[in-house]
Amino acid sequence: MNPIKQITQQLISLNIRPSFQRIKVLEYLIDHQTHPSADDIYKALVSTIPTLSKSTVYNTLELFIEKGLVKPLMIEENEALYDIILEQHGHFKCTSCGSIFNFDVSLTLPSDDTLLGFKIVDQNVCFKGICNKCLMNT
Amino acid sequence: MNPIKQITQQLISLNIRPSFQRIKVLEYLIDHQTHPSADDIYKALVSTIPTLSKSTVYNTLELFIEKGLVKPLMIEENEALYDIILEQHGHFKCTSCGSIFNFDVSLTLPSDDTLLGFKIVDQNVCFKGICNKCLMNT
DNA sequence: ATCATTGCAAACACTTTGCATACGC
DNA sequence: GCGTATGCAAAGTGTTTGCAATGAT
Numbered sequence: 001m002n003p004i005k006q007i008t009q010q011l012i013s014l015n016i017r018p019s020f021q022r023i024k025v026l027e028y029l030i031d032h033q034t035h036p037s038a039d040d041i042y043k044a045l046v047s048t049i050p051t052l053s054k055s056t057v058y059n060t061l062e063l064f065i066e067k068g069l070v071k072p073l074m075i076e077e078n079e080a081l082y083d084i085i086l087e088q089h090g091h092f093k094c095t096s097c098g099s100i101f102n103f104d105v106s107l108t109l110p111s112d113d114t115l116l117g118f119k120i121v122d123q124n125v126c127f128k129g130i131c132n133k134c135l136m137n138t
Numbered sequence: 139m140n141p142i143k144q145i146t147q148q149l150i151s152l153n154i155r156p157s158f159q160r161i162k163v164l165e166y167l168i169d170h171q172t173h174p175s176a177d178d179i180y181k182a183l184v185s186t187i188p189t190l191s192k193s194t195v196y197n198t199l200e201l202f203i204e205k206g207l208v209k210p211l212m213i214e215e216n217e218a219l220y221d222i223i224l225e226q227h228g229h230f231k232c233t234s235c236g237s238i239f240n241f242d243v244s245l246t247l248p249s250d251d252t253l254l255g256f257k258i259v260d261q262n263v264c265f266k267g268i269c270n271k272c273l274m275n276t
Numbered sequence: 277a278t279c280a281t282t283g284c285a286a287a288c289a290c291t292t293t294g295c296a297t298a299c300g301c
Numbered sequence: 302g303c304g305t306a307t308g309c310a311a312a313g314t315g316t317t318t319g320c321a322a323t324g325a326t
Contacts, residue, residue, distance in 0.1 A: 017300085019299085055292080
């Protein structure tokens with residue numbers, strides 16, 4: 001089964017009609033796990049789909065979020081980034097070069113009892129600092 | 139020493155000229171540790187300072203961030219919230235009632251070595267879920 | 277007098293909405 | 302054919318910018 005077929009199947013299994021645009025957006029997210037913005041995705045796909053509109057990208061991302069396929073990240077102050085959902089992981093943003101790294105994260109629950117009885121659905125961890133590459137260039 | 143004097147001193151000690159607007163914004167942040175948005179602050183202060191403009195609120199917040207007095211939070215998808223810096227803590231946002239709670243957080247560093255040699259300057263932890271109050275109302 | 281701060285309005289950028297067209301079953 | 306998806310344009314919203322007026326030392 002070729003990748004496109006596979007992606008199509010994945011969409012169908014989630015009750016998402018596998019339109020060409022949706023397949024391409026999902027394919028992009030799978031191939032580029034680099035926390036792209038809506039605009040990154042749009043710019044990358046508009047050469048393949050010249051008639052593509054941003055609304056469609058936003059619509060598609062929204063749909064993927066609803067279906068639990070994608071998670072929006074609020075790392076940048078001004079725009080949303082999107083992450084295809086794999087295992088739980090944290091993000092590290094280098095404030096020098098702007099790169100965003102994934103890392104395994106194990107959180108020990110709060111030592112106080114503030115969250116006693118709360119239902120935790122989603123855990124976001126984002127560190128900021130300087131990556132070793134940038135540290136070495138200074 | 140009354141609170142206003144105290145706030146004035148705090149600003150001066152950080153090399154921030156204690157203008158009336160700045161004092162009021164800082165006073166608001168100290169009195170309302172509820173992660174307000176720029177607009178919340180503006181709306182709350184404009185009755186006391188009728189000529190206040192949003193630019194000033196944004197300017198002031200930006201200045202406070204530079205001076206390490208305030209930290210912007212990207213919890214909401216559309217707007218920035220601001221937190222006066224106390225000790226390190228995580229945030230829990232209830233997706234049902236919208237409340238944001240603080241909690242103590244102890245992070246054990248990543249089990250893999252992705253961040254080996256990185257300089258971590260800032261750690262953000264934000265959980266989402268349902269708070270116990272909302273859980274009980276269902 | 278000089279320099280910083282303020283406030284207004286306009287500009288910006290990301291995102292959402294309304295609606296007509298086109299597509300797929 | 303009918304309901305959904307798409308795409309364009311316009312509107313919306315939070316934030317930033319330019320610049321003149323004001324304020325402080």
